[in-house]
Amino acid sequence: MASDFAIAQFRFLERLLVVHGHWCYKRIAQMICYFFYKNIAFGLTIFYFEAFAAFSGQSVYVDWYMLLFNVVLTSLPVISLGVFEQDVDSEVCLQFPALYQQGPKNLFFDWSRIIGWMVNGLYTSLIIFFLNIIIFYDQAFRSGGQTADMTAVGTAMFTCIIWAVNCQIALTMSHFTWIQHLFVWGSVTTWYVFLVFYGELSSALDENAFKILTEVLAPAPIYWITTLLVTIVCNLPYLAHISFQRSFNPMDHHVIQEIKYYKRDIEDRHMWKRERSKARQETKIGFTARVDAKIRLLKGRLQKKYSLMSAPSVISQQT
Amino acid sequence: MVTIRADEISNIIRERIEQYNREVKIVNTGDEASQTISKKSKKPQYSRFTQQELPACKPILTPGLVITTLISIGIIFVPIGLGSLSASEHVVEIVDRYDDACIPSNGDDEAAKRERLSFIQNAKTNKTCIRNLVVPKKMKHPIHVYYQLDNFYQNHRRYVKSRSDRQYRSPGSEGDTKTCAPESEVDDHRPIVPCGLIAWSLFNDTYGISTKDNPIPINKKDIAWQSDKNSKFGSNVYPKNFQKQDPVGGGKLNESLPLSEQEDLLVWMRTAALPNFRKLYGRIETDLEADEKITVVIQNNYNTYSFDSKKQLVLSTTTWIGGKNDFLGKAYISVGGTCLFLAIAFILTYVIKPRPLGDPAYLSWNLNSATR
Numbered sequence: 001m002a003s004d005f006a007i008a009q010f011r012f013l014e015r016l017l018v019v020h021g022h023w024c025y026k027r028i029a030q031m032i033c034y035f036f037y038k039n040i041a042f043g044l045t046i047f048y049f050e051a052f053a054a055f056s057g058q059s060v061y062v063d064w065y066m067l068l069f070n071v072v073l074t075s076l077p078v079i080s081l082g083v084f085e086q087d088v089d090s091e092v093c094l095q096f097p098a099l100y101q102q103g104p105k106n107l108f109f110d111w112s113r114i115i116g117w118m119v120n121g122l123y124t125s126l127i128i129f130f131l132n133i134i135i136f137y138d139q140a141f142r143s144g145g146q147t148a149d150m151t152a153v154g155t156a157m158f159t160c161i162i163w164a165v166n167c168q169i170a171l172t173m174s175h176f177t178w179i180q181h182l183f184v185w186g187s188v189t190t191w192y193v194f195l196v197f198y199g200e201l202s203s204a205l206d207e208n209a210f211k212i213l214t215e216v217l218a219p220a221p222i223y224w225i226t227t228l229l230v231t232i233v234c235n236l237p238y239l240a241h242i243s244f245q246r247s248f249n250p251m252d253h254h255v256i257q258e259i260k261y262y263k264r265d266i267e268d269r270h271m272w273k274r275e276r277s278k279a280r281q282e283t284k285i286g287f288t289a290r291v292d293a294k295i296r297l298l299k300g301r302l303q304k305k306y307s308l309m310s311a312p313s314v315i316s317q318q319t
Numbered sequence: 320m321v322t323i324r325a326d327e328i329s330n331i332i333r334e335r336i337e338q339y340n341r342e343v344k345i346v347n348t349g350d351e352a353s354q355t356i357s358k359k360s361k362k363p364q365y366s367r368f369t370q371q372e373l374p375a376c377k378p379i380l381t382p383g384l385v386i387t388t389l390i391s392i393g394i395i396f397v398p399i400g401l402g403s404l405s406a407s408e409h410v411v412e413i414v415d416r417y418d419d420a421c422i423p424s425n426g427d428d429e430a431a432k433r434e435r436l437s438f439i440q441n442a443k444t445n446k447t448c449i450r451n452l453v454v455p456k457k458m459k460h461p462i463h464v465y466y467q468l469d470n471f472y473q474n475h476r477r478y479v480k481s482r483s484d485r486q487y488r489s490p491g492s493e494g495d496t497k498t499c500a501p502e503s504e505v506d507d508h509r510p511i512v513p514c515g516l517i518a519w520s521l522f523n524d525t526y527g528i529s530t531k532d533n534p535i536p537i538n539k540k541d542i543a544w545q546s547d548k549n550s551k552f553g554s555n556v557y558p559k560n561f562q563k564q565d566p567v568g569g570g571k572l573n574e575s576l577p578l579s580e581q582e583d584l585l586v587w588m589r590t591a592a593l594p595n596f597r598k599l600y601g602r603i604e605t606d607l608e609a610d611e612k613i614t615v616v617i618q619n620n621y622n623t624y625s626f627d628s629k630k631q632l633v634l635s636t637t638t639w640i641g642g643k644n645d646f647l648g649k650a651y652i653s654v655g656g657t658c659l660f661l662a663i664a665f666i667l668t669y670v671i672k673p674r675p676l677g678d679p680a681y682l683s684w685n686l687n688s689a690t691r
Contacts, residue, residue, distance in 0.1 A: 008361070052593055058476035060592065086371065098684060131650065138467065138597045139412075139642025140635065145463035146544070147597050149589040150474055177373040202550075206484045208589060211546045222640050225399065225647065232392060233654055240661055243385040247665075247674055250681055257379050258677040275679050 019093040022100045023086055029108040031082035033117040034172060038074055038165040040121030041234075045129045045157060052133070060154040062207045064198060073162055073191055076183040077169045086175040087253045092260065098279035099252055107251070124164055124234045131233070132157040135226050142220045151208040152216050155195065159227050162191045164234040171238060174257070381676060382669050389662035396655030404648025406638040411456045414467070418630035421448035421619040435624045448617045450632070458607040458636050464537055465597040466524060469629040473517075473590040481516035482588070487552045487578055493559075502568075505560045512559040513578060519562070521587050523570025526600065526632060527616040535613070537601035543585035552578040552585060569621060597633055607634075 007016055049060040059066065093099060102108065136148045136156065148156075166184050173180055195213040204210045217223045246254050259265050265272040283289050367373050378384075423438055424431040438444050472478065483499050485492045496503035499514035511519075528535045558572040558581075572581055579585075586598050607613070615632060623630055635642050679685060 053474040053476070054472045054594075056472075056474075056476040058474055058479055060474075084371065084373075086375075090371070133593065134646050135644065135650075136592070137644075138593065138595055139644060140463060140597075140599075140637050141641040143637045143639055143641065145461070145599055145602065145635075145637050145642075147465070147599065148592065150479070150592040151589075153592040174379070175375050175377055177375045179373070205488070205551050210551060215544060215546050220641070222644075222647070225403070225640075225651075229396075229647075229650060229654065232396070232658075233650075236654070236658070236661075239385070239388075243380050243382070243665065246380055247382055247669065248672070250674070252683050254379075255677065255679065255681050257377070258381075259679065261377070261379050262677045264677045271679055275682060275685075278682075278684050 015090075015094070018097050018100050019090045022093055022103060025103040026087055026108055027082050027085050029113075030085065030172060031078055032109070033114060034081065034169060035078055036114070037117045037121040037124070037168070038078075039070070040118060041124040041128065041165060042069055042161055044122065044125035045161070048125070048129045060150060061158055062151060062154060062209050064207075064209075065154070065158050068194065069161075072194075073187050074165055077166060077180070077187055080180045080183045081169060081173060084175065084177060084179060085173060088256055088260070092256060095276045096252075096256065096279040098281075099256070102252070120168075120238060123237065124168075127233050128157060128160045128164060128230055131230050132160060132226060135222065141222050146216075149208060151212060155209070155212050155217060156223055156226060159191065159223075160230040160234075162188055163227055163231040167231055167235050168238060171235060171242070382665065386662050386665055386669075389658045389665070393655045393659035393662065396651050396658065400648045400651025400653075400655060402648075403640055403651060404645065406640050407643055407645050407648055409636075409638055410643040411454075411458045411636050412643050413452055413454065413634040414631055415450055415452055415615075415633075416629055416631045417448060417450050417617055417619070418623055418628075420450070421446075421617060422624070432624070436622075439619075439622045439624050446619045448619050450615045450617060452613050452615060452634075454607045454609060454611045454613065457609045458634070460602075460604050460606050461538075461636075462603040462607060463635050463637060463642075464526065464528070464600045464603060465633040465635065466522060466526075466600050467595070467597040467629075467631040467633050468522070468623065469595045469631075470626065471596070471623070471628055472594050473596065474592055474594070478516050479590050482518070483514055484551065486510070487513055487556060488550075489553055490556050505564055509560055511561055511563075512556065513561070513572075513584070516568070517588055517590065518584065519568040521569040521572075521584055522598070523618075523620045524630065525618045525620070528603065529614050529616075530607075530611060535603055535605060538604055539582060539601040541582075542599045542601060543582045544589075547585045547589070548579050548582070552581075554579040603634070 005016060007013060046059050046061070046066075050057070053060075088096075088099065132153060136153045138147065140146060141148045141152075166188050170184050173184075192213065198204050199209060199211045199213055199215075202210075204212070250258075259272075282292075363369070419425055422435050424434050426432075439446075481499055481502065483492075483495050483497075486495045486499075493512055494510050496510045496514040499511070499516075502511060502516050502519040503514045504510055526537070528537060554577045556578045557576075558574050558578070561574075562568070562571050570583070572584065583600075589598075591598070617632070619630075621630065640647060674681065
């Protein structure tokens, strides 16, 4: 996390702080929370399987899947979140410096948020693991009567993980350029493409993963239905939480996003200008601030002196 | 000593200033002929990417969008759930446990256990066992016959590791048995084909099914995956030195058939995910009527008595979702129902206590001053 910045002119400091500082804080907070979430969701499923494998250390996933998880399949969307995410655009940041206060007030990286994301990861891992295990339990999974072996169950479970965490990041992002779309949906597509190509390699024969998608899983409707079910169940609590929070307890950037979305800033320029001026504060530090404070103090004393001086004249008039 | 007059100095200064202005003008108007100081702009090249101004869609979760999403999820999920549940209802399944009935004694004491073990491990005892089953509903062909094992950890790491796919594929790699320990070689270092614990523990109970008088043939072709038969196991690899030394773990193999045609072995080699699993034994290609009495003649060869396990015979029809799977339909219906309930809750709270969108009164500096 870089904290050394060089700017060419002193006037660039405003942009650095109010635009880039604001974005940077939110990007890093969201990226870290999401990273914990996705790795908890993935890692805990491996631990749960140990309870069913006599704690022998057998992983339900083929080694290649686990290697690619953090390298190709889920790393690019997080990078695009951490590099490109904007809650409001740069003009609005400059017009509303009060939005920067979300950083010092630590609204996005406090303990309740971190623990909330971790609980979300725990819930996701439980849903993915147990739904897959129960659905693929011991009966046939295809109309041909075949039962699912460990590689088939592992591949189905891994597909659910990829979909669930990528849909989760799509719900977290609020700024979608072509890059985000490419990375998020491209990661899901890459998973299927990898399965097709890996299934053709002879090294996949050693892992029971030969033609795992083309022959075993893709023709089974239960595979696709399970993926859909697990993805929706994993993301439903988060969707409900953010919709309720946004509707009944909105934060500043939510309200401003809505104003811009419904173009109220263009319809009601007076309101926009008024809110912009309210979003600035007089500075409380520095030489000019001290001078202003001293002037206010002296003015106050002068007011009191005048009121005292005028009071006896009132009394003398009455007597 | 050189004397310079005041007016000359001012002329010199004026000249210099004019020359400088000319140079700046030349540079600013882009005259290439000028070779003086160039005041190039140091501003970096503008691009939408570096200025983070790429065209973007910024969707926001309005109540309308959320309610629409939840209702559409509910509308899609409930029919899928109903379809899956009805498919599962159509599956007819017969499950029969026979390992406790097909042995001499069933007690829990040490003597009974020893008796069971000596019975099952003795190659000369008569292990035939007759079971009678009743068909609950009409079963349409193909009816799939499975054997189910409980508490058998085919997913144990040492067990899963103990195989050599290279040896199974090609006869030249016969000696590639390093990963198969402890079942890799016989005493005089000749390799076992197929090596490894998985092949060694091959399940070898057999079932013969018949109705009142007629035996029903069980089709044992095409029970393994096509890719197993074509690519994974060689059509010129023959079993060698298999189950020739003590202890014998399971079934023996026909040494004249290549591995790719030993479909029971292929099905067994696909290690199951859970300790309770079923594996396909064969298929019955005729219908079974409701209330029909069928007799199963079982050869109870496989030793599941040294550990706490169960053996069951399963006959099951299948539908598009496979075997009996009530959970899938119920899960879909409950998730669809939850989404509809959330949508209704959202609509109610939005109707009762709406928040106008884009209302600046909800900005924190306005809210704080309102409460003060």
